[in-house]
Amino acid sequence: MNDDLSIGYNHIESDEDSSTPVTAEATSVQASYSMGGATFSIAEVSIDNRAYGTTNHDGTVISLGLAF
Numbered sequence: 001m002n003d004d005l006s007i008g009y010n011h012i013e014s015d016e017d018s019s020t021p022v023t024a025e026a027t028s029v030q031a032s033y034s035m036g037g038a039t040f041s042i043a044e045v046s047i048d049n050r051a052y053g054t055t056n057h058d059g060t061v062i063s064l065g066l067a068f
Contacts, residue, residue: 046058
């Protein structure tokens, strides 16, 4: 690619410490592009078994950062 474009991937697993263990998982894919003092970023996030329950969440985070 080039110096202005960054991509990333994260995956995290956490096991609850109990008699019936449950695994919470979070996965994220990110991309950002910088041009001068502006940075545009987007991330797609998926969370399974949040708080060791049965709740799942998916979301998209979009941001614009300006430096001046």
